Amino acid sequence: MTSLLSPEVTTSDAMTDRCDRCSAAAKLVVHLTSGGELSFCGHHANHHRDDILRVAGSVVLEEGFEWAGK
Structure with missing residues (x-):
């Protein structure tokens, strides 16, 4: 059984x-x-x-960008 973990999301x-x-x-x-x-x-x-979301360990978003995966 595999569990999906949400990647850490930060902004830049x-x-x-x-x-x-x-x-x-x-x-x-x-x-x-x-x-x-x-x-x-x-x-x-x-x-x-x-x-x-499936392959990310972490995600960095540009400040103000609305990502559908967040």
Whole structure:
């Protein structure tokens, strides 16, 4: 039996990363439980929220961004 744990969610004043899918300004950075990180724009962060929640150890949101996974 596996249990889903919610990742730790924090905020950041400003992000300089770019989305790994489309190169738009990142609104969310995912630190993966397996190591590494991925950055997403607002559109892709909300579109992939279920997958992000499944693999995230922690999530950093840009201040003011309303993420559907929160």
